[in-house]
Amino acid sequence: xxxxxxxxxxxxxxxxxxxxxxxxxxxxxxxxxxxxxxxxxxxxxxxxxxxxxxxxxxxxxxxxxxxxxxxxxxxxxxxxxxxxxxxxxxxxxxxxxxxxxxxxxxxxxxxxxxxxxxxxxxxxxxxxxxxxxxxxxxxxxxxxxxxxxxxxxxxxxxxxxxxxxxxxxxxxxxxxxxxxxxxxxxxxxxxxxxxxxxxxxxxxxxxxxxxxxxxxxxxxxxxxxxxxxxxxxxxxxxxxxxxxxxxxxxxxxxxxxxxxxxxxxxxxxxxxxxxxxxxxxxxxxxxxxxxxxx
Amino acid sequence: xxxxxxxxxxxxxxxxxxxxxxxxxxxxxxxxxxxxxxxxxxxxxxxxxxxxxxxxxxxxxxxxxxxxxxxxxxxxxxxxxxxxxxxxxxxxxxxxxxxxxxxxxxxxxxxxxxxxxxxxxxxxxxxxxxxxxxxxxxxxxxxxxxxxxxxxxxxxxxxxxxxxxxxxxxxxxxxxxxxxxxxxxxxxxxxxxxxxxxxxxxxxxxxxxxxxxxxxxxxxxxxxxxxxxxxxxxxxxxxxxxxxxxxxxxxxxxxxxxxxxxxxxxxxxxxxxxxxxxxxxxxxxxxxxxxxxxxxxxxxxxxxxxxxxxxxxxxxxxxxxxxxxxxxxxxxxxxxxxxxxxxxxxxxxxxxxxxxxxxxxxxxxxxxxxxxxxxxxxxxxxxxxxxxxxxxxxxxxxxxxxxxxxxxxxxxxxxxxxxxxxxxxxxxxxxxxxxxxxxxxxxxxxxxxxxxxxxxxxxxxxxxxxxxxxxxxxxxxxxxxxxxxxxxxxxxxxxxxxxxxxxxxxxxxxxxxxxxx
Numbered sequence: 001x002x003x004x005x006x007x008x009x010x011x012x013x014x015x016x017x018x019x020x021x022x023x024x025x026x027x028x029x030x031x032x033x034x035x036x037x038x039x040x041x042x043x044x045x046x047x048x049x050x051x052x053x054x055x056x057x058x059x060x061x062x063x064x065x066x067x068x069x070x071x072x073x074x075x076x077x078x079x080x081x082x083x084x085x086x087x088x089x090x091x092x093x094x095x096x097x098x099x100x101x102x103x104x105x106x107x108x109x110x111x112x113x114x115x116x117x118x119x120x121x122x123x124x125x126x127x128x129x130x131x132x133x134x135x136x137x138x139x140x141x142x143x144x145x146x147x148x149x150x151x152x153x154x155x156x157x158x159x160x161x162x163x164x165x166x167x168x169x170x171x172x173x174x175x176x177x178x179x180x181x182x183x184x185x186x187x188x189x190x191x192x193x194x195x196x197x198x199x200x201x202x203x204x205x206x207x208x209x210x211x212x213x214x215x216x217x218x219x220x221x222x223x224x225x226x227x228x229x230x231x232x233x234x235x236x237x238x239x240x241x242x243x244x245x246x247x248x249x250x251x252x253x254x255x256x257x258x259x260x261x262x263x264x265x266x267x268x269x270x271x272x273x274x275x276x277x278x279x280x281x282x283x284x285x286x287x288x289x290x291x292x293x294x
Numbered sequence: 295x296x297x298x299x300x301x302x303x304x305x306x307x308x309x310x311x312x313x314x315x316x317x318x319x320x321x322x323x324x325x326x327x328x329x330x331x332x333x334x335x336x337x338x339x340x341x342x343x344x345x346x347x348x349x350x351x352x353x354x355x356x357x358x359x360x361x362x363x364x365x366x367x368x369x370x371x372x373x374x375x376x377x378x379x380x381x382x383x384x385x386x387x388x389x390x391x392x393x394x395x396x397x398x399x400x401x402x403x404x405x406x407x408x409x410x411x412x413x414x415x416x417x418x419x420x421x422x423x424x425x426x427x428x429x430x431x432x433x434x435x436x437x438x439x440x441x442x443x444x445x446x447x448x449x450x451x452x453x454x455x456x457x458x459x460x461x462x463x464x465x466x467x468x469x470x471x472x473x474x475x476x477x478x479x480x481x482x483x484x485x486x487x488x489x490x491x492x493x494x495x496x497x498x499x500x501x502x503x504x505x506x507x508x509x510x511x512x513x514x515x516x517x518x519x520x521x522x523x524x525x526x527x528x529x530x531x532x533x534x535x536x537x538x539x540x541x542x543x544x545x546x547x548x549x550x551x552x553x554x555x556x557x558x559x560x561x562x563x564x565x566x567x568x569x570x571x572x573x574x575x576x577x578x579x580x581x582x583x584x585x586x587x588x589x590x591x592x593x594x595x596x597x598x599x600x601x602x603x604x605x606x607x608x609x610x611x612x613x614x615x616x617x618x619x620x621x622x623x624x625x626x627x628x629x630x631x632x633x634x635x636x637x638x639x640x641x642x643x644x645x646x647x648x649x650x651x652x653x654x655x656x657x658x659x660x661x662x663x664x665x666x667x668x669x670x671x672x673x674x675x676x677x678x679x680x681x682x683x684x685x686x687x688x689x690x691x692x693x694x695x696x697x698x699x700x701x702x703x704x705x706x707x708x709x710x711x712x713x714x715x716x717x718x719x720x721x722x723x724x725x726x727x728x729x730x731x732x733x734x735x736x737x738x739x740x741x742x743x744x745x746x747x748x749x750x751x752x753x754x755x756x757x758x759x760x761x762x763x764x765x766x767x768x769x770x771x772x773x774x775x776x777x778x779x780x781x782x783x784x785x786x787x788x789x790x791x792x793x794x795x796x797x798x799x800x801x802x803x804x805x806x807x808x809x810x811x
Contacts, residue, residue: 064729066811067776070710087635098712098808099654099666104705109654110678113671115642116650125642133632160632187776198777221777221810224706229769232736 029208036163039075042216047181048208052076055161057154059179061205063170065141066094068185068200070102071220073165077137078106080163086136089129091115092122093141105222111136123149130156130164137163143172151178173205182206187220197226295487296345297415298358299407300325300365301423302338322496323531324368328361333412333493336442339419341412341493362404368527409433412493413441413485433486434460443481447474459485502532502603511550511595515587518547518599522583525601526576532603539572539609540579544602549594559593570636570676572607578637585644639672648672660743661763662807663714704739707769709779709808716805719780726782726804729774737768738782767807779808
C-alpha cells in the first residue's frame with residue numbers, strides 16, 4: 001500500500017498541474033468551477049471549489065422531505081441574493097415556507113416565489129424558471145424525477161448560471177444521476193438521556209474528488225435556537241439536581257405516581273404542567289419559560 | 295422626393311368584404327416605422343416616401359435593405375411561418391429577375407420599385423411584377439398601362455402609336471385634353487413631377503381593434519391561435535408606430551352557431567390577457583394567449599375573431615449605448631438572453647393557475663398563520679415594481695416598513711416551514727406523537743392573540759384563521775421527525791364555573807404547526 005501511494009505520487013508529480021478540466025484523483029477537482037460558499041466551513045472544505053456549484057445541479061437526498069433543506073441551503077441563499085437582485089423560485093415544496101423566519105435569517109421575502117404543482121408540472125416549472133435571467137436560485141422537490149429530466153435541468157441551469165437544488169428521497173441514492181454534487185442529509189439521533197442540540201449529518205455521495213468515507217456533522221438548527229435549547233436543557237438539569245435534594249422532589253414524585261403508570265421523567269413533568277396542577281405552580285413555570293424563550 | 299413601392303404583403307387575401315378593408319389598412323402599418331408618409335394605392339401597393347428619413351436610417355441603400363426585410367417579415371408572419379416572399383411573388387405574377395428584383399438578405403428575391411414620384415415608383419413596381427425588363431431610359435419610356443388613370447385609354451392611344459409616357463407627353467396638350475379629359479394630363483404631370491401629388495396618408499386608428507374572418511371554422515381553441523397571431527403581427531406594427539407597449543389585450547371570438555342541442559350560446563366569448571410590464575414582445579403575448587387558449591374550450595365553432603387592445607402604456611425606446619455592450623456589469627437587462635421575471639411568472643400563472651404561483655406578503659400579526667399571506671406572484675411583482683419606483687424618490691418609507699417587520703424579537707426562533715392549517719397530532723398519555731413520541735425541548739411559549747378579529751370559538755375542528763388563539767408553543771424533537779414546532783391548545787376560560795378545575799373534562803389537543811427544516 002505505501003508502495004502504491006508512492007508510485008501514484010510519482011505519476012502525479014509528472015503531470016502538469018494546470019490542465020483545464022483534469023484533476024488528480026486524490027484531490028478535489030476545482031477547475032474553473034464557479035461556486036457559492038455554503039456558509040459551513042467543514043462542508044466548504046469538502047466540496048470541490050469550496051461551495052455549491054453555480055450553474056449546475058446539486059442533488060440533496062433526505063429520508064423525509066422538509067427536514068433540513070433551509071438549514072442546509074439558507075446561508076448560501078442569503079449570500080447569493082445579498083449582492084444581486086433576482087428571485088428565488090421554490091417549486092413544489094412539501095409545506096409552506098414561513099416568510100417571517102426566512103426574513104429573520106436574512107433571506108428577503110420579496111425575492112421568494114413559490115410554485116405549487118404536481119410532478120410533471122413541477123418539472124416544467126423548474127425548467128422554465130431556470131430559463132429566466134432574473135432567477136438566482138431554484139429549489140425543487142422532485143421525488144420521482146427521471147435521470148433524463150434531471151439532465152435537462154442541469155443543462156438549463158448551466159445556461160443562465162443559477163444555483164439549483166433538487167431534493168429527493170433517500171431511496172433515490174441507488175439511481176444514477178447527472179448531478180455534479182450529491183449529498184445525503186439526515187438528522188443525527190440524539191441520545192435519549194442527554195439533551196444536546198440536534199444536528200444533521202451530511203454524507204457526500206458524489207463529488208469531483210475522492211469519495212468521503214464519513215459524514216460531516218453540521219448544526220441542525222439556527223444558533224439562536226440552539227442557544228435557547230441548550231439553556232433550557234441546562235435549566236432542566238439544574239432542576240433535576242434540585243429535585244433530588246429538596247422537598248419538591250417528593251411532591252413531584254407523588255404527583256407522578258398519582259398521574260398514572262406512565263414512566264415520566266421529573267424534568268418533563270416540570271416542563272409540561274398538567275392542566276390539573278395547582279394554579280400557582282403553572283403560572284410561575286410559564287413565566288420562567290417565556291422569559292427563557294425570549 | 296424618393297418613393298419606394300412594394301406590393302401588399304397579403305394582397306391576395308384582401309377579398310373578404312368588410313374585414314378586408316381593415317386588413318388592408320393594417321397591411322401598411324409595418325411601414326410606418328420607417329417614415330410617417332405611407333400611402334396605400336389601388337389596394338395593391340404600399341408607397342413610402344423616404345427622402346426625409348433616409349438619412350436617419352443610414353442612407354438610401356441601408357434603408358431599402360431594412361424596408362425589404364421588414365416587408366418580408368410582415369409577409370411571413372402574416373401567413374404563419376411560411377418562408378418569406380417567395381409565395382407572394384408567385385401569386386402576384388411571374389417573378390421577374392429584372393433590375394427591380396433585388397436580392398433580399400435571406401436570399402429570396404423581393405419585388406420593389408422606386409422613383410422620384412409615387413407614380414413612377416408604382417409604375418416600376420407594376421413592370422417588375424409583370425415580369426418585364428425595365429426600360430433603360432428614364433420614366434419617359436415607361437409603358438402607358440402602368441398609370442392607373444390611363445388604363446381606359448390605353449387601347450386608343452396605342453392605335454395612335456403612342457405607347458410610352460414620353461410619347462403621350464409629346465402629343466399636343468390641348469388635343470389630348472379635349473379627347474381624353476384633363477385628368478389624363480394631370481396624372482401625367484404628377485407622374486413626371488411637374489404637378490404636385492396629393493395622397494391619402496395612412497394613419498393609425500386611435501384604438502386598436504382588429505377583426506378577422508377565419509379562413510375555416512375553428513373547432514378548437516388552438517386553431518384560433520393561428521389567426522390570432524396574424525392579428526398580433528398587425529398589433530406589433532401599431533405599437534411600434536405609436537411607441538407603446540401592451541398592458542392588456544382581449545381576444546374575442548364569434549360563434550358560428552346560435553344554439554347547440556337547444557342550449558343557447560352567447561354570440562361571442564372573450565379572453566383577456568394582461569402583462570405586468572408594457573411589452574412589444576409578440577412572442578411573449580403569443581405564449582400567454584396559447585397557454586390561456588389551451589385551457590379554454592370553445593362552446594361552438596368560431597368564424598371570426600377580434601383582437602382588441604385594452605390598455606397600453608408608452609414604451610420609450612432604449613437609448614442606444616455609446617459604448618459597446620459589456621458582459622461584466624450586466625447593465626443592459628434587455629440585451630441579456632433569457633426571459634424576464636414577470637414574463638416567467640405570467641407564463642407559469644397562465645398554465646398552472648394564478649393561485650399556484652404565489653409570493654408571500656408579510657403582515658404584522660402575532661398568530662403565525664396570519665404572519666404571511668400568499669398572493670399571486672405576478673400581482674405582488676406588479677405592486678413591488680410600483681413601490682420601488684416610489685422608493686426611488688423617497689426610500690425612507692420602505693426601509694421603515696422593513697425594520698418594523700424585522701423588529702419581531704423572536705423571529706429567529708420561528709420554524710422555516712409552516713403547516714397551514716396545523717395538523718392534529720395523536721396523543722399518547724400526555725405526550726404528542728408525530729412519527730413516534732415527541733420530546734419537548736423548549737417551551738411553553740404562550741400565545742394569546744386574535745381576540746380582536748372574532749368572538750371566541752377557538753374550539754373548532756382545527757384552530758382556523760381569525761379565531762381567538764390560545765396556545766402554548768413548544769419546540770419538540772424526535773429522531774425521525776426532527777425538530778418540530780407543536781402547540782397545545784388552551785381552552786378559553788369558562789367564567790361560570792366557580793369551583794374546581796374548569797378544563798379537566800377534555801384532554802388537551804396537540805397540533806403540529808411548523809418544522810425547523
